[in-house]
Amino acid sequence: MSLTVAELLVETLAEIGVRQVFGIVGDALNPFTDAIRRQDRIEWIGVRHEEGAALAAAGQAKLTGKLGVCCGTTGPGGNHLVAGLYEARKDHAPVLAISGGVPSNLRGTDYLQEDTPDLLFRDVAVYTQTVAAAAQAPAVFHQAIAEAYGARGVAHLNIPPDVFSAKVPHSVPSLATLRPRPEIAPAADDIAAALALIDRAKTVAVFCGAGCRGSEAELVRLSDRLKAPLMHSYRAQELLSYRDPHWIGGVGMIGSRAGVDAVKEADLLLMLGTDYPYGDFLPRHGNVVQIDERAFALGRRAPIALGIVGSVRPALTMLLDRLAQREDGAFFAKASAARREWDEMLDEKADPARSADRIHPQAVARAISDAADDDAVFVTDTGEVTLWAANWMRQTGRQRITGSFNNAAVGTGLGLANGVAALDRNRQVILHSGDGGFTMLIGEFMTAVEHKLPIKVVVYDNRRWGLVHLEMEGAGVPAADGASFPNMDFAAFARACGATGYTARDPATLLTTVRDFLAAPGPTVLHAVVDPDEIPAMPHVDVAQAWRFGIAKVREAVGGVLGRD
Structure with a gap:
């Protein structure tokens, strides 16, 4: 039995694991929300403002790394999504935003609530497309979700009500490809270059970002091997317990004097999975090794000696296989003492x-x-x-x-x-x-x-x-x-x-x-x-x-x- 475009979209989202859609019902979205009503795999959560829908979808995507979905109807309904969608754009989280369009035969006539959504969403979205015909829908649905996952950002679809209600000729292809990006192993030569820099440094500090998720055990081993304090960005604070002695503290306003000083004073800083934006808190000497999956993030916040494209966990595994054990723990002990002093102040306040x-x-x-x-x-x-x-x-x-x-x-x-x-x-x-x-x-x-x-x-x-x-x-x-x-x-x-x-x-x-x-x-x-x-x-x-x-x-x-x- 053939499906409508609305039914195909709901079925596709359910098949790839989406369990909620956030939005406000209304006119152009009626075929879509009705398709959700007639099944039991996806829950419709009606919000009080479309920005709240975008934020809810972004909240899910940021926490899980999986696709969040939100929608708003024609004109203002879709427009209200944009502010909330910047949460996904700036934190690199996969979100699909759906806006309703005016009827296809009325476009270009300054119809009620008509706007140009592809232009509006262009800054916030890695992909934006108006679905002009039912035959276009399967391939566009695949492309939108693939872009959201592949670029870790917002994909936007504008769908007129007549297209939502039209029958679609076939299903969305290659659903197995619609998933979060896998880890990337760095080049062996880059790991060798990092080992040489580490070997020449008397003291090493490690600055951990959200890209270190899943690498907690490796971070602790690295700290023990190098006698190196671990500092964190705010996004990475959750990775280890506050009471873990390796976890010295944050950097910047959300941080501690112990963390700020350790980052500045180390001979070599390892920046792992972080694109920390506040360069004033990063060293300017250039003795920095930065590891990140995003090549474009390397070296843009502080001068670095080596940038490595790769995921943190496989990079640390490769490093730990060859790193020698250090015995001089004076730098780590200094950072730990500074942390205890800072903690006493926090407790008092x-x-x-x-x-x-x-x-x-x-x-x-x-x-x-x-x-x-x-x-x-x-x-x-x-x-x-x-x-x-x-x-x-x-x-x-x-x-x-x-x-x-x-x-x-x-x-x-x-x-x-x-x-x-x-x-x-x-x-x-x-x-x-x-x-x-x-x-x-x-x-x-x-x-x-x-x-x-x-x-x-x-x-x-x-x-x-x-x-x-x-x-x-x-x-x-x-x-x-x-x-x-x-x-x-x-x-x-x-x-x-x-x-x-x-x-x-x-x-x-x-x-x-x-x-x-x-x-x-x-x-x-x-x-x-x-x-x-x-x-x-x-x-x-x-x-x-x-x-x-x-x-x-x-x-x-x-x-x-x-x-x-």
Whole structure:
């Protein structure tokens, strides 16, 4: 029996393992959503804003490496997908975005909601195509999904309703090819060159990125073999337990002084599976070996001596087969001592009893981390909240961490968390969000309620755009109008949605409140009222920057006496 284009698309997605499609129903999508309704392999999850659909699909793809799918109908419905799709584009995650088109016979007449979607999606997508005829659909479906997997990015299809409803002559070919890319083994000559550079270096440090996933055992062996500290990007923080002695800390604002110093002070830095964008925290001496699957990423953040195209795990296996054991552990011991000193500072700032009358955001982040399930997934929105959640977390090594890593967009957390929760409703998903970010796409909390996605949302209420305040103060200027704002009662909002809400104001009851919050069934909000004047611990803030913070505070206090020019 022949299928319609809509039925073929649903069947194809189901065959390659897609289990949810996120979107909002409407006109041009009717044949597609009806085809989903008439089968039981793919779940339709209706969202409250199409951006939430794109974020949910991106959240799934970033966590699993498998295809996430979202859709929006004609014109504005598809347009709203674009902002959320940048999450997949910037974090190199495979997503298929489907937009409905105006009827084929009306294109070019300035019809209601008509636009040019292939032009609109061109920047965010590695592939974009309008399906103009049913006979075109099988090959285009294959190409779109293959591009999403092969280029690790967004593929976009625009399909008019008459094409969706038309019969298609045959199925999508070569489904077995539609899967994540396999690992790539590096060239043996490149490994030999890396061994020579390592042999000449007195001290070695290792900077690990998300490309190290699956290589955790090899990283530990490498650290032991070279007496080399392991530092990590934020995306790679999850790979090893916080308590693992090899895992010295992060680099940059989301990091530690121990990590920053070890990267800068080592004779040779190994950059493994990371395209870390902040070159100021990378060495400029050029004694760097970078290993990455993406040839275009080699050497673009810092000068390097050797770039190796390949996946981290096979590269480390080849290195470890030939690396000699080192005995001098002084550099590693120095980094470990610096880590212990930094950890003591973190512990002190995370103590709920540090103040009797206010809750510090570090205490919230640490309490959530320590009470979370051993295999929880943490989603972190963007802003000052990222610094609290990341720097005060003590991950188990089995937990996952995700967020807007390279797009760094505020307000993405709810959509990402919904997508992750839909993968497994029995796995704990915890979202750290600022008050500004939570209210940006607040309707997506109702998506969680409607579809029984039991996300746990911690809202840090400091009544301001916290990172904006820090940036302004770092520049020595007072915070501008609009940098602060009033807030609703977020716990009451959760209850109004039919969910559960808690409020934390008293540091004496913080730990009990956090435990109750995480134990509550279904979607739940914790409204954490935190000290708005807390400044994150940043290992790279120098004396001049600290002085500018002070000047800004004085200017705010005197309210213009010193002038605002």
